[in-house]
Amino acid sequence: MATDVEVSRASARPCVCALVGQTGWTTEKVDRLKALAAANKLSAKQMGAELGFSRGAVTGKLDRLGISIAKPTTCRNPRPRGERKA
Secondary structure, three states: HHHHHHHHHHHHOHEEEEEEEOOOOOOHHHHHHHHHHHOOOOHHHHHHHHHHHHHHHHHOOOHHHHHOOOOOOOOOOOOOOOOOOE
């Protein structure tokens, strides 16, 4: 009976070998991602929304390409470290 369960679980998941090469990252999308990362104006989530990928897919692709993006600054009036709000 255990073998029936293993077979049904295995058939429910796609084979990893069938997914190789089907990532959706075209040369044009990779070039656009590089341009967006170089501009450093969008977050990974925003880049993903523009390209049609998830944030995780964008960060993973940037990591594999060896590109790091700095966090966009959102604070308009940064305080020096250690200074407290009055």
